[in-house]
Amino acid sequence: MTNDNELLPVELVIFGAMGDLTWRKLVPALFNLFLDGLMPEKFAIFGVDVKPVGIEEWHKHLLEGVNQFSRRGKARADPWKDFASHLVKCLAGDFNNITTFQNLAKALSSQEKAWDEHAEHIFYLATPPGIVETIVHNLGASHQVSDHKRTRLVFEKPFGHDLDSARTLNHNLLKTLEESQIYRIDHYLGKETVQNILAFRFANALFEPIWDRRYIDHVQITVAEQVGVEHRGGYYDHSGALRDMIQNHLLQILSLVAMEPPAAFNADEIRARKVDVLRAIRPIPVDLLHRYASRGQYGPGWIEGDRVVGYRSEPDVDPGSNTETFAALKLFIDNWRWQDIPFYLRTGKRLPQKLSHAVIQFRPVPHQSFPASANQDWLPNRLEIDIQPDEGIRLHFQAKIPGVDLRLSSQEMRFSYTEAFNTTPPEAYETLLLDAMRGDATLFMRADQVESAWGVIAPVLDVWSSVAPSDFPNYPSGTWGPASAEALIAQDGRRWLQPVFLEPGKSGE
Numbered sequence: 013m014t015n016d017n018e019l020l021p022v023e024l025v026i027f028g029a030m031g032d033l034t035w036r037k038l039v040p041a042l043f044n045l046f047l048d049g050l051m052p053e054k055f056a057i058f059g060v061d062v063k064p065v066g067i068e069e070w071h072k073h074l075l076e077g078v079n080q081f082s083r084r085g086k087a088r089a090d091p092w093k094d095f096a097s098h099l100v101k102c103l104a105g106d107f108n109n110i111t112t113f114q115n116l117a118k119a120l121s122s123q124e125k126a127w128d129e130h131a132e133h134i135f136y137l138a139t140p141p142g143i144v145e146t147i148v149h150n151l152g153a154s155h156q157v158s159d160h161k162r163t164r165l166v167f168e169k170p171f172g173h174d175l176d177s178a179r180t181l182n183h184n185l186l187k188t189l190e191e192s193q194i195y196r197i198d199h200y201l202g203k204e205t206v207q208n209i210l211a212f213r214f215a216n217a218l219f220e221p222i223w224d225r226r227y228i229d230h231v232q233i234t235v236a237e238q239v240g241v242e243h244r245g246g247y248y249d250h251s252g253a254l255r256d257m258i259q260n261h262l263l264q265i266l267s268l269v270a271m272e273p274p275a276a277f278n279a280d281e282i283r284a285r286k287v288d289v290l291r292a293i294r295p296i297p298v299d300l301l302h303r304y305a306s307r308g309q310y311g312p313g314w315i316e317g318d319r320v321v322g323y324r325s326e327p328d329v330d331p332g333s334n335t336e337t338f339a340a341l342k343l344f345i346d347n348w349r350w351q352d353i354p355f356y357l358r359t360g361k362r363l364p365q366k367l368s369h370a371v372i373q374f375r376p377v378p379h380q381s382f383p384a385s386a387n388q389d390w391l392p393n394r395l396e397i398d399i400q401p402d403e404g405i406r407l408h409f410q411a412k413i414p415g416v417d418l419r420l421s422s423q424e425m426r427f428s429y430t431e432a433f434n435t436t437p438p439e440a441y442e443t444l445l446l447d448a449m450r451g452d453a454t455l456f457m458r459a460d461q462v463e464s465a466w467g468v469i470a471p472v473l474d475v476w477s478s479v480a481p482s483d484f485p486n487y488p489s490g491t492w493g494p495a496s497a498e499a500l501i502a503q504d505g506r507r508w509l510q511p512v513f514l515e516p517g518k519s520g521e
C-alpha cells in the first residue's frame with residue numbers, strides 16, 4: 013500500500029456517525045481510498061452521534077456496512093484492522109450542547125499533539141438538515157472553524173427546501189464560515205461518467221463545433237430508479253422527485269452538457285460557467301405549466317416479477333400523500349448556443365430499470381439524397397452518455413447494410429468504461445471525499461449554483477404545492493411514468509428515448 017504523501021495530516025469528523033449515510037457510503041468510500049493508498053499518511057476519523065456507542069461496537073457496525081456496500085465486497089481482515097485503527101473515537105453528545113463540541117475540540121487537539129503536527133479538519137455533516145445550522149454555530153462557538161484554510165465542512169443535500177430557505181441557510185452559514193470552507197455535495201458530480209462529460213466535450217475537438225442549436229435537435233436527461241422510496245419515506249414524503257433529484261442531480265448534468273468551455277480547469281471557473289447555464293434557463297410559465305412539467309406517483313405494480321406496493325403504502329408515508337415520485341420538465345436555455353432547443357428532464361422511482369443517461373439527439377441531414385427504399389431504418393445521429401449502470405458513451409450513426417441493394421441502418425460506436433480501462437470506476441463518494449481532503453471544490457456546489465437551481469424549479473414547486481393532483485397514483489410500479497410525461501414530449505413530435513444496447517451488426521429501433 014502506498015500513501016499519497018502530498019496530503020497533509022487530516023482529522024475527519026463525521027456528525028451522524030451511526031447514521032445510514034456513514035454506514036452505506038462514507039466509511040466504505042474511505043476504506044476504499046485507504047486500500048488504494050490515497051488516504052494521507054496521517055489521518056484520524058472521529059464520529060459524533062447522539063447515540064452513545066463504544067469503540068468496538070462502532071467498528072463492528074461500520075465493518076458490516078463495508079461488507080455489504082463496498083464496491084470491493086467483503087473486507088479482508090488485515091487491511092480492515094489497519095484501517096479501523098484510524099477510526100479513533102465515536103463521541104456521544106447532543107448537537108445542541110456546546111459541551112459536545114468542546115469535548116470534540118479536546119479529542120482533535122490531543123490527536124494533533126500525539127502527531128506533533130497540525131492537521132486539516134474536515135467536518136462532515138451526515139445529519140438531518142434541521143440540525144445543520146446548530147452544528148455550524150456550535151463549531152464556531154467552540155473556535156473550531158476559524159482557520160479558513162485548514163478547516164472545511166461538507167454538507168449533504170437537501171440544501172434548503174426551496175429558494176427562500178436555501179438563501180437563508182447560505183446567509184446563516186456565512187455568519188460563521190467563509191464560502192470557500194463550504195463543500196455542498198451533489199454526489200452525481202462525483203460519478204466518473206458525469207465528470208467525463210467535461211473531458212468528452214472539452215478535451216476533444218470533434219464535437220464542440222457541432223454542440224449547439226444548429227446541429228442538435230434536443231437533449232434528454234433521464235435518471236430512472238427501480239427502487240421505491242425504501243426506508244426513507246419520512247424524508248421523501250416532504251421532498252418529492254422535483255426537490256430530491258431534479259433540483260440537484262439532473263440540473264447539474266444539464267449544466268455540464270450545456271455550459272460554455274471554461275477558460276481554465278479550476279473550481280471557480282467551472283462553477284461559474286455552470287451557473288451561467290442555470291441563470292439562462294427560461295422561467296417556466298406558470299399558466300402553461302402542463303406543457304412544461306409532469307408529475308406522477310407510483311401505485312402498486314410489478315418489478316422484475318415481484319409484486320410491489322404503491323407509494324402510499326410505503327412505511328412512514330402518509331396514506332393520502334400527494335408527493336410526486338416522478339417528475340419531468342421541459343426547459344429552454346436562453347442563450348446563443350441553445351436558443352429554442354428543448355432539454356427534457358425526467359426522473360422517477362419504481363420505473364422499469366435503473367438507468368441514468370443524457371441523450372444528445374442531432375438534427376437530420378439537411379437533404380436526404382438516398383432513395384426511400386434505402387432509408388427504412390433511418391435515424392438521425394444520436395449521442396448517448398450512459399452515466400449508470402453501464403458507464404460509457406455510444407454514438408449512433410448510419411451505415412450501409414452489406415449487400416447488393418443500397419439500404420441503410422443505424423449502428424453504434426460504443427465506448428465502455430469497464431472494457432476500455434479494465435476497472436470499475438470509484439464510487440462517487442470516494443472522489444468527493446478525496447477532493448474535500450485535497451481542498452478541491454470543483455465538484456461541489458457553490459451557493460449561487462444551489463440558489464439558481466432552486467430558482468429554476470420554484471414556479472413548479474409553487475403550483476404543485478398549491479394545486480393537489482387529481483389522479484395520484486397515476487403510474488403502476490414497473491412502468492415509465494404517467495401518461496402526462498409522454499404527452500409532455502409527444503406534443504413536440506418527439507418521444508422519450510429508452511436506451512438500446514445494440515449487438516454488433518444489429519440495427520437500432
Ligand code: BG6
Pocket residue numbers: 237256257368
Ligand atoms: C439521492 C436521492 O440523492 O440519489 C435518492 O436522495 C436517490 O432518492 C439517489 O435514490 C440516487 O442515487 P444513485 O447514485 O443511486 O443514482
